[in-house]
Amino acid sequence: KPTPDSAPASGNTGGKKKIAFVSNGVASFWTIAAAGVKAAGEKAGVDAETLMPVEGITDQKRIIEDLLTRGIHGIAVSPIDPVNQTELLNQVSRRTKLITHDSDAPNSERVLYIGMDNYKAGRLCGDLVREALPNGGSVMLFIGRLEQDNAKRRRQGVIDAILGRPSNPSNFDPPSQVIEGNGFKILGTLTDQFDRAKGKANAEDTLAKYPDVNCMVGLFAYNPPLMIEALSQANKLGKVKVVAFDEDDATLDGIQNGTVHGTVVQNPYLYGYKSVEILAELAKGNNSVVPADKFIDIPARQIRKDTVTEFWADLKVKTAPTK
Amino acid sequence: MTASLLEAQQLSKSFPGVRALKGVSLRLGASEVLAVIGENGAGKSTLMKILAGVQQPDSGQLRFEGQVVHLRNVQDAQQRGIALIHQELNLADNLDVAANIYLGRERRRFGLIDTAHLCRDASRHLQAVGLDVNPSTRVSTLSIGQQQLVEIAKALSVQAKVLIMDEPTSSLSSTESENLFRVIRDLRSRGVSIVYISHRLGEVKALADRVTVLRDGENAGELDRHEIRHDSMVRMMVGRDLSQFYAHQPHPPGDSALEVSQLRTSAHPKQELSFQVRAGEIVGVAGLVGAGRTEMLETVFGVRPARGGSIRVAGQLLRPQSPLDAIQAGLALVPEDRKKQGVILQMAVRDNISLASLRRDQHSGFLNRQREQELSSEMIQSLQIKTPNPDQFAQFLSGGNQQKVVLGKWLALRPKVLLLDEPTRGIDVGAKQEIYRLMEKLSRDGVAILFVSSELEEILGLSDRTIVMHEGRITGELARPELSEEAVLHLATNTQAIATT
Amino acid sequence: MRKVLGISALLLVVCVITAIASPNFLSGYNLENLVRRTALFGIISIGVAFVIVTGGIDLSIGSVVCLVGCGLPWLLATHGWSIPGAVAFVAVLSLAIGLFHGLLITKLKLPPFVVTLCGLLLYRGIARGFTNDQTVGFGAEFKTLRLLATGKIGIPFIPGFSIPAPWIFLIVVAIVAAVFLNRTIYGRYLLALGRNEEAARYSGINTDRMVILAYIISSALAGLGGLLFVLDVNSAQPVDFGNFYELYAIAAAVLGGCSLRGGEGTIVGVIVGAALMQVLRNMITLVTNRNNIEFAIIGAVILLGVIADELVKRFAARRRALAQGG
Amino acid sequence: MRKVLGISALLLVVCVITAIASPNFLSGYNLENLVRRTALFGIISIGVAFVIVTGGIDLSIGSVVCLVGCGLPWLLATHGWSIPGAVAFVAVLSLAIGLFHGLLITKLKLPPFVVTLCGLLLYRGIARGFTNDQTVGFGAEFKTLRLLATGKIGIPFIPGFSIPAPWIFLIVVAIVAAVFLNRTIYGRYLLALGRNEEAARYSGINTDRMVILAYIISSALAGLGGLLFVLDVNSAQPVDFGNFYELYAIAAAVLGGCSLRGGEGTIVGVIVGAALMQVLRNMITLVTNRNNIEFAIIGAVILLGVIADELVKRFAARRRALAQGG
């Protein structure tokens, strides 16, 4: 066992409890979560804040270390690389209350995991593709990055559902391979490293390379809007089916006016809200909030034309700036 | 005739567009001072670079101590005992004097540089060349003349058998030069052979045992000790006779063109400088290296801020914040360091010449290409600039021709007051004559000329009046009748000021 | 010209290879896309070329793209400014940034690398600050304004290909820039001071003012680029919008014959350089099925290109020397 | 020395402010973290300082960090190489990269900016290629090897603070580098050729060899940095591992008094520069509630720092001149 570290186990005594919510990067998705964090923090009477690392895993580690220095009563982390970060997470869990959200680290000593199963969500998305193309067709996938665990699983879920394979989250199809089956042809997976101009270029290049492509699937929040842009500039809106992930305004707008078949939404607001709520309880010493399977499921949902208006209105209320 | 120590046989060397050497031969005996002379661009520096391993010949061979040698690089040459002082300064000015002197030959103790030892050795060589600075001074704080002395000290420290000096005195005044000659004679008496290049024929006469003359990249002839005379050298170099020396014909000056009173410069803020130059007058400024002459010109020209005092050009008060202000008032300055301040090496000769006049000749912001072309052809012709065409980059011109390009740039402006800082530095006799004639013509046209020179001959021959400086102040002014070598030297070295005007 | 020749040859080779490998490369749609992307990157590359000509460097370009790209939709969509107001504001902002850089570099003599590196950190940070890391965009509005980037002008006799609007911007910017650099005294001043600042100053050139001007041009064109980029893609995320674009811009300028030592540069070359980078990226997506080695390929092609260029140059020089010597 | 003084003063000010604002800043745990991060960044900054001293630049550092950082776990964990084999391999790889850069820059006379920019694109691309964009890491294994980065050495009389192992690496590297640069002939050659390459060559120095050596040192230390970084964080993603580190390294070197014109640099200054950047980031997380303006603050502080430094220098010069003139 390592020697006990000298970090202050808790922050300044007296004041409010401090809770931190650490994302795996910077995105609108996380700003919705931050709204949940804030709301729950106010409700529970704790100091809750959201931190987003810019530079990947090194940066996430640094932020977590600095939070421990500052003294924190509870921390919710979306580990970028759950397998290799187990040790770091274990160190954290020895000093403060740790939960994981969005992406789990099952082998670590985290108290519980809040989130959804990305593979399952991916399958929901794949089902939307099959709905959009009842007679099959060619599909191109777009995603920011592939090396993140949640991205990999999400993409795999889409592929497996499209091909009608049985559920097996440990599948992995190489991104450069063309996969055929079940009447579908998955042309490939293009990444853009969060460069939007590149993301749009990927969609355009797909239209150039495969003028007859039937469906485009955008798996990171900003991908579908870029696909819509490319399609509209190519006058192909409506001719190529669009299936989306997450709840960007342009995506929801597209569903409303029929250019996007549907999207799969997670509930980042609840990730943030639940994380803070539970950490606040844990910090008080109330362990009864921990379920037996240490998993709080916040399932993904499919949004189609019929449900989009209601969903959007609710989202606007939750993320409205509170004065 | 002594046995030859270093021999070059039929060396040829071409650069893109130029054949610099066409089968040149040269012979250097033991313990002799061989002067190599020739017009600008004759190929002297190229030949020397080949002798010192800096460049390799296209054909021909070298013999050293009777053996055929191939000098692939500088180390090869240094190991054999051949050292070169380059025409242009080549110092790392971020390092101190001692580090520069021993660069590449540092003495080490336990693998580390023995700084104390280096400084001790360096100060010996500095003393020899008469440079009184601490060996641990950063070179960037030294004036050009001082840097040149550092270069010489560096070459001395090599303990070479053959020491090649390419225009070592071009920015030295007579005192430092005399010092150098003493060193050279001393070296010769200790068995060192010296190749000496200079455009100052007086020096050649005083020093050389033998003279080799180059013309257009070929041998033009040799002179033995007893044949070395001014006219014989000039004839061989230029291929014809030139009048002995250009003697200035004074003519009555006009109104005051430049009036400087109580000017204080940033280098010597305690000294006040006052003088006047009238239209059509040529005023020389003499002094030792570091006397503050360059500072003075640069302050008048707005390169450096004045600390006080006033400048009037044709009666108008001028407060130059930049050279642009000075130029617009009718001033022009041919700066001392042509490589840094004068010429833009990677730019065509034409563009260099037109650079300062662009503003005047512009068509509401657009270039006037035709005028540029005219100006540059005019200057190339009147200054006899040796260049294959006006599009040639200045960097491929010989040093002297670069200097003419700089002169051309300023003459193209037709200034009212022309400030010249060592205008003939590194220029051959023929071109010098041209420049003197030009100065004469300009002064007849009413241009006021203030020129700094470390060549006493030039000061004596050209100036209507001479200002002498010492340590930042004007120690005296000599009108033409009082002008003599002794008088100038007295004022330049003696701190006791003689009452001015 | 010689320098432009080498890079143009490389561009041609890459185009021919791609056209053979992918029949869709020469489709009107793909060419339109390529032209638009080249135009966007070309504009920012021309800007940085001016700074490089002075012997300086501008690392802040990507962040200026980000600041303008996030600032414009933020002002328009989030804060309801009028279009003229918002555009004028980001324009003035870009100019002010260039002025700020130029003043620090000339008056305080700070190294351009440091000043613009701080700019790189600062402006993106500011954009992240005011947007609070939220994605900003136009949604379905401002269609007319967006025509600046998404509009197309049909050509009568080539069906299937229309000129993307950014290309018009690029052509105008390029012509003005080329005339400025080669035909005006100020361009000559820039070239002169880029090679020898001191000599230029002694020749009566107000070098400080010219250097400041170069940084203003660079920031202004980065701002224009940022505006067109965001109008094209419709939304911007402050964390990554324009990331690394300074490197692409500098690479395009250098490929196009700008010397980082200053004093050299041609506008045509810069555009060809920008086009080369875009064609390479396009090629990788069209021809291969994996785009994760895209940067490796771009790096390798550029490197091989400059190596080949250098070797050809040497070979030619040797041939000439031999011909002359014999 | 004067240059180091300014930046040290700035570091001190930032430390004092942070210590006042956050009582935990001076805790042993935090100091340990700071020392470890400074050590990691300090090592790569010292490397680039050598290149900067020659008047060159190395933009490939971040990508070398990535290549080594991904390559090591890939060889060890994914391919089961032995520890000595894998470490030797990445070491040789780093040296070879430096050699490659140096040869292109000296023998082919390609500009360092271009060569290392291509390196930046190339090496990360290669890492992405061989890992297929997958995260690589050590998992729970290689604990002993990882002690190189995670180990701590207790100090008898300061409880609660132990020296992180990377600090030992930094100290060794720094001492060797400082002696090399200031006391050996090779260091002197580097300084000389950085200011005036021709003068150095005319003095019989094999300048090409020295320049190559500088690039080898830079890549080697980037490789060492990459190794320690990945041992510290336990896994690496080829897409972002080491992203922008070249800029941080160059910024640290320049802050620490290296002139990008070459010929100047102190090792101590570089370490202080690296420390300043780390303390700033630490401060932002400890003191403020938002870390998205972190880069804005770093940029602003560096900029204010160099501006203040310049103004103080000028003020002092004016005082001296006045004293003299009066």
Ligand SMILES: Nc1ncnc2c1ncn2[C@@H]1O[C@H](COP(=O)(O)OP(=O)(O)OP(=O)(O)O)[C@@H](O)[C@H]1O
């Ligand atoms: N690197 C080069 N590239 C092209 N041409 C060159 C180069 N070096 C010298 N030349 C040319 O070779 C010729 C001889 O030049 P060199 O420098 O040897 O003349 P020089 O006799 O030393 O003249 P000066 O008295 O002016 O110093 C000149 O025409 C010059 O322009």
Ligand SMILES: Nc1ncnc2c1ncn2[C@@H]1O[C@H](COP(=O)(O)OP(=O)(O)OP(=O)(O)O)[C@@H](O)[C@H]1O
């Ligand atoms: N850049 C500089 N930095 C510091 N001191 C300088 C600088 N330039 C000149 N000096 C010093 O100022 C004094 C005057 O130098 P200046 O060059 O004006 O003299 P000069 O009479 O023209 O001599 P020279 O013939 O060497 O040019 C000298 O002592 C010199 O060392």
Ligand SMILES: [Mg+2]
């Ligand atoms: Mg010469």
Ligand SMILES: [Mg+2]
């Ligand atoms: Mg002088």
